[in-house]
Amino acid sequence: MxxxxxxxxxxxxxxxxxxxxxxxxxxxxxxxxxxxxxxxxxxxxxxxxxxxxxxxxxxxxxxxxxxxxxxxxxxxxxxxxxxxxxxxxxxxxxxxxxxxxxxxxxxxxxxxxxxxxxxxxxxxxxxxxxxxxxxxxxxxxxxxxxxxxxxxxxxxxxxxxxxxGYVLVEVVVGVVAVLLAAAVATALVRRSLRPLDRVAQTATRVAELPLDRGAVALDERVPDGDTDPRTEVGQVGAALNRLLGHVETSLAARHASEQQVRQFVADASHELRTPLASIRGYSELVLRHGDLSEDSAHAVTRVASESRRMQALVEDLLLLARLDAGREIVEQDVDVVALAADAVSDAHAAGRGHTWRLDLAGDVDPERLRVRGDEARLRQVLVNLLANARVHTPPGTTVRLGVRRAGDVVTLIVLDDGPGVPAEQQATIFDRFSRGDAARTGGDGATRSTGLGLAIVEAIVTAHGGTITLDSEPGRTLVSVVLPASGAPDGGAGARMGP
Ligand SMILES: Nc1ncnc2c1ncn2[C@@H]1O[C@H](COP(=O)(O)OP(=O)(O)O)[C@@H](O)[C@H]1O
Ligand SMILES: [Mg+2]
Incomplete structure (x- = not known):
């Protein structure tokens, strides 16, 4: 070519x-x-x-x-x-x-x-x-x-x-003239193409902006000097500016309509909370005090458990809508070891049939295992991951929660030896309402299966500037969450930042 x-x-x-x-x-x-x-x-x-x-x-x-x-x-x-x-x-x-x-x-x-x-x-x-x-x-x-x-x-x-002699002089003069013309042309071309470089730079900067999510401030424009429509480069610059203006309005419109949808989901979930609580409350009341036939008792039990499940769904939806709204996470210095210990002991209480292990790999210096972030939301991450390891595995499964520090990151690892996630489900596992067939059909209210758990986890981790990966095969499912560590880089044990 x-x-x-x-x-x-x-x-x-x-x-x-x-x-x-x-x-x-x-x-x-x-x-x-x-x-x-x-x-x-x-x-x-x-x-x-x-x-x-x-x-x-x-x-x-x-x-x-x-x-x-x-x-x-x-x-x-x-x-x-x-x-x-x-x-x-x-x-x-x-x-x-x-x-x-x-x-x-x-x-x-x-x-x-x-x-x-x-x-x-x-x-x-x-x-x-x-x-x-x-x-x-x-x-x-x-x-x-x-x-x-x-x-x-x-x-x-x-x-x-x-x-x-004349021809010789002519050749010399000719060569000098050609070189001179080329030099002048180089200078002129360079000068007249410089605005084009600036236009290209603007386009490059715009191309590097993350335009795919959230409210986008697209205030990059070609400088005024390079948008004179009487010059060719100016026309390109002006056209690019018009394009950018158009894109900016479209993005703003998209963002506004997204916001509307989110707000609607948040409002709807919020509005559903109260009636759901009533349904649940009344059905439990009837179960406790009502004089019911066996069939009616079964039906009301179902109503109670389904309303519990719906409550969980509504809570998850509300949380996701709030996470989507991109509200600033509260920045705290979070002790991950304490979080992990709490989560494991809660999981132990909820799932007595499973074996629960907290694994710090001998790294017990709590100063090194801290991250900057929102403690309540990070707690939610561990709760969701451990709930999955409990709900989607049979009793007798061993679940390990590991915390590691490496360089500038703290890694949380949830490892279980349960049946694992089917390969075809792994690609979409962090999508909303993505759940396995067993979770879809088998759940009663207690399993709280909504298909939103991992979507919430991913949203929280991303908001913290971290990453999450799932690696699963039968007998070994590993979810690892990588979060930026707070304080000094690894090796600076004890050098805690801040008061
Ligand atoms: N530790 C695990 N072992 C096996 N399957 C899992 C595990 N964690 C998650 N999954 C699968 O991933 C799906 C999605 O999980 P999640 O988003 O938390 O939704 P939910 O738990 O509400 O079903 C689950 O329905 C389940 O099929
Ligand atoms: Mg779950």
Missing amino acids: RRPRRLRTQLIALVGLVALLVAVILGVLSALSLRSELLGRLDGSLVAASDRGRGADVDPGGYPDPPPGWDGGPPGLNVRGQAVGTVVVEVRDGEVVSAGYLDDDAQLRELDPAQAAAVLTAGDRPSWVHVNGLGTYRAVTVGRDDGTSVVTALPWDDSAGTLR
Whole structure:
């Protein structure tokens, strides 16, 4: 898969590329025009040189100081005004009569036959010829009055040197210009994309907010400076702000309707308490003092036990509604060991058929086994967990309540060797009204089975910033509650915080 390129990189690369393209086109065009200018000038000089040569006297000796062995040289070369580097070849009836050029010191020099032959390829308009050992030339042929013809050539190499120098300067300037353009583009792009980063940061902060529960204060907004609708980034920022405003209103509406439902459940449970207490009271009264037939007695007993169970249900519902309302838990320094000891002894009284054990693993320093929290609610946690271990297991089951300190947490463990929770029920065990088939059908009022016990426990533990897990297999059911410890971290035994 291709790695996605960042917009920033793309923009800078694009600007660099455009600058490069412009530099190349400009460079090529100007080099071409310089070349044609140079060529035009050279051809002008060539025609002038050729004209000078055409009129020159056939008689050699016009040249002031012919070198030794120089047989007069071609007449066209041997005239004043011919430039250094000029080549002249004189031909009569297709035969080279003389061929030579002016070297850098303006001395006459002879061409060898191969070089002369190369020069002869020129026509009567200036054209390119290449002379081995000397270089590239522009050459032109003219006829003279005496029937001979003269080929004159001027070297291109000087102009080529000029052209090369120009191209070199152009390349250097071009590279500098492209780098400069890229640098400026980098700075500009960075500056104009910075608002986008800020918008993204706002979105990221919102994404990290816990929006799924409770009253949500969604006051994150893109800063005003980044919401100007005249800029593209501003449009994104403004759109995000509108979205956030919309989400905030929707969340507030959701929260309000949740609150209403909760309030309704709390009110309804509360209202049901009194009539239920009357039903229960009257049915117990009738049972005690009424003169009932066996059938009627059975029926009234059922009424009493069902109303007891309903009372428990209503109490649980009310408690859950209050926990849902998220009312602040009372923060106290709670001695977990004392709580655990009470819970075990209460459970022992309620379930004489079970074996109850309090297990501190030798860790009897009560200073280390304290948590910050609401004592009454933490007591409820232990009561519910131990009630489950009593109600959902047969007599003879051993139940252990363990308390441990590790690092910054205190762990409460309720372990029983009863039949355990079926695997398919474990995933939903902390849900409201989740209970086993046995609990659903078998309960009478005494078992208080409502399916709300573990939901309440979870709500309390969560409100304390703790976690709860259940791990169960036949013969071994373990519920562990992890709560933040109060006071100094582990190892600071005795360093109790506060007065
Ligand atoms: N220690 C346990 N052993 C076996 N089953 C249990 C245990 N604790 C809880 N359960 C199962 O989990 C269900 C839910 O428990 P809970 O929420 O306390 O509701 P309730 O106890 O009112 O039925 C119970 O109905 C029971 O089936
Ligand atoms: Mg229970």
